[in-house]
Amino acid sequence: MRRPVSTQPVLPFEAEERKLPRLVESLAEVCRQRPLDEKVLIAPSRFIGHQVAEALARSGTPWVHLRVESVRSLAHSVAGPSIADEGLSLLSRAQALALVEQACAETLTGSAYFGELSARPGLHRAIQNTFDELKSAGISPDALPESAFGDVRKIGELKSVLAAYESLLAKGKFVDRADVLRRAVLGLRESPRVADALYLLAGAFDLSATEAELVERVSGGHVRRLEADGPESWTDNASRATLFRALGEENEIREILRRLLAEGISLDDVEILATDPATYAPILYELASEHEIPCTFGQGIPATFTRPGQAALGYLRWLGRDFESEELREVVAGGLLDLARIFPGGAPGPLPAARELREARIGWGRERSLSALDLHIARRVAEVDSARRRSDEDDEDLNARIVWLKERFATARAVRDLVARLLALPPEPVDGKVELRAVARSASAFVAGFARIAGDLDAMASSALQGLFGELETLPVTRLSVAEAASRLSDAVRGLYVAADRPRPGRLHFGDYRSGGYGGRSKTFFVGLDSRRHPGSGLQDPVLLDEERRGINAAVAPRELAMRGGRPAENLLALRSCIARVRGEIAVSHACWDLLEAREQFPAAAYLDVFRLVSGDPTADYSDADRALPAAAGFLTEAPKALDETEWWLSRTREPHLAGGRGAPAVRAAYPWLADGFTAEEARDGVAFTVWDGLIRDPIGLDPRTSGRPTSCSRIQDLARCPYSYFVKRVLQLQPPEDARADPTIWLTPLERGTLLHEVFRRFYADQVGAVERPVYDRDWKRIETIAGEEIAKWRAKTPPRSAAAFEALRDDVLVSCRIFLLREEEHCRDVAPRWFEVGFGPSRESTEPPGDPEAVRISLGGGGSFLLSGRIDRVDEESPGAYQVWDYKTGSSWDTSEPERGRGGRRIQDALYAEALEILLVRAGSPGSVVKSGYFYAGRRGEGERFAAPRNPAVTRETLTNLFDLLRAGAFPHTPTEEDCSICDFAKVCSGADLAGRRAENKLREEAGNAVLLPYRRLNPS
């Protein structure tokens, strides 16, 4: 929302001071002295040079015959024609990085000096920069002295990598930047130039020996260095600065925009310089777009911020992780694909399409992707074909449901089509390898054909990405694994910025403090001065330490490499140089709160330095700064400074505090859900047990004593553990989203592994052929091993493992479990005979051979009360005629049931209920008997074969169940106050946090009189 300029005196700046930077003044002097002579300004980059020239024009100094160059552009103008004549191409930075990565992959082994680090992109960039430096300084690999290196492997490896890199350059007919420089110098040595122009070096920036020679030769000796503000003069400017802090980076930028708009400051008077442009540029871009504030971005915006950039990264992750469907699902669900363009005849929405992708349960794998989708479509067809009227449905409802099922089917078909088209893009690996350029080509086709474009920035990113992948396509043939290729291309995408521009009239400029401050704008904001971002960590250049540089310089004099010092020292010097060269008013800020991590952030040392200068107290510390500075800028501001409607509304609620402010009633009236939120929080903080805590007003049909529907032990135990999670899961029937993303080191979920083991144990006893009655380890090991192998093979066909290591780990675990099972069974079965397995009872239980029964069993609760129970007993053993033991296999650890305490309150009730159920089933089957023991057998590796069986106590069981069902009858679902209960809960994210929920529940449970509905819970869980 753009508003008329406010007159609020909120801008921190003092009166404007129009004094030119020393560099611009020096240039002005030359222009006045030599107005008509040709002048060439050589700047660290043409981007900086143009800023200086424009600042000169704006200062009112007329100039003509002034050309801006950089050392690089001069070298190009000299060497360019010969490079073109020889049919060579100039390597881009992305291409150079890819070649360095390839050279490292070809030469470095795991045991090499750089070997362990070779997979890290940071190292490749550092090596790339070092090569650039060495070549620019004219230092050949042969000239590097071994004595300069503590570890001779390092120099050997650097030489090998450089040689491999040079060979790749030659193979691809490329030249890099250092080659261009070297060729330019050689050309000028052979054919010296007579220059008429005056060459002016823009201040004190470093030149390598070769660069200095180029400047000297191209200028014919007519070169002068212009004076500029030195970093030592930074204190003059800094002592006039204004400081502020903000809650998060977004509020830092919001605060700047608020101040600019409130004061009506001309945007082209303003420059924002960041310590971390990759973070701050997207924030400014978003806010500036929203508020229609024209901006230029010196480094541009990271391509990864745009839809095509995010889509490209998602596509590469999908490829790199063996077509893991969850990666593709995220791309689809994020709206990063242009489904309308892909399906012009009618596109599904991104969320329905993502849902079909998830429900197809693909997992990963090229082949599985389509076969799983085909099966999924068949299921969708069957759903449509078998749709019948439900008992509570009329014709209209049935038709609406069929239409809905058909839509899902159509979406599933569209998703299959989409996946098939995407699978056609990447190359098929040969011997597990692909060509990097083929993967780059596929990524380019993906961006061009599938990525969504919504706005100019996306369009620029799309074309820049296609250009980037196009560059990488031209590299020499490199074969590598798909994961490596995807990772290299992802690195290149992460390094891509779009829409870079220099400061323009009428536009606010944003940039990096290293290349900013040259344009002479009168208001400069330095953002990101927190200790995490500045001066940064990191030691010296990891490829060539300063000590090694000194040794090299001694051997190659007069050529030399620059000393790097530590990166923090470099960053501090660059910041001070920038502060020294800006003019006008300065504001310095930092984010004192990390909004994502919800933790404090501290100011950088440089921020404290500025504070000391501003306050005039050189001994001031962080706490002095903390006391002296105004409160951090946040999302709440004063109404006249509000950037938009939301901020204005929030400002109304500000005094005296958010919940009771004057504007609160109006805000709540306008946003009823917000009002509900306040009401809920107040109620939850109180002692009464209310609808906001898990009390439902209409609990009809929930109590199994009266509903007539069978319930199960797992439902009852869920209710006992935490009634609130039962409410979410069993009453509201919510499920947390299933994360289909697979950990490549793990095959099968705990549930799947448990199912596999249950089947092995069942078959060991129950298979028709070779079934045993009393196992003997030595005799039966082969048999159970064979069954385990067959069951593992079935799962392998159904869900292929991600890696051989994951498969072997699971197989090993299963065989160890079988060994434990068999050894314990040999002991156990000396006293009992295994009799029945997987005894199902109740509807929809698969095996209901007698004593199993398709009818549920009715469990009496005494006093005329009863309920229906369904379930499946894993194992029944006969101890003596008519005397039985009931066992439930557990394949996890025994922590949850081994201690009797854990059974408290109904958390462990299955053993008691299954004992009772079996006795009823035996009567039904016509051979009554009694259960003398009922418990749990921990047959897996983690349970170590232990058995736990608590004595039966039917009276306590009945009382427990009665209390639990009374909660259902009352519709009372309190949160558990016991932290342990939350450890296996899927709903922590929707219950206001286990800690807070637990504390509140404890509070309400104490309030005996007001919360009668909680009485059953108090009886079950006496404190």
Ligand code: SF4
């Ligand atoms: S996190 Fe704890 S309190 Fe919250 S629903 Fe889960 S078990 Fe209940």
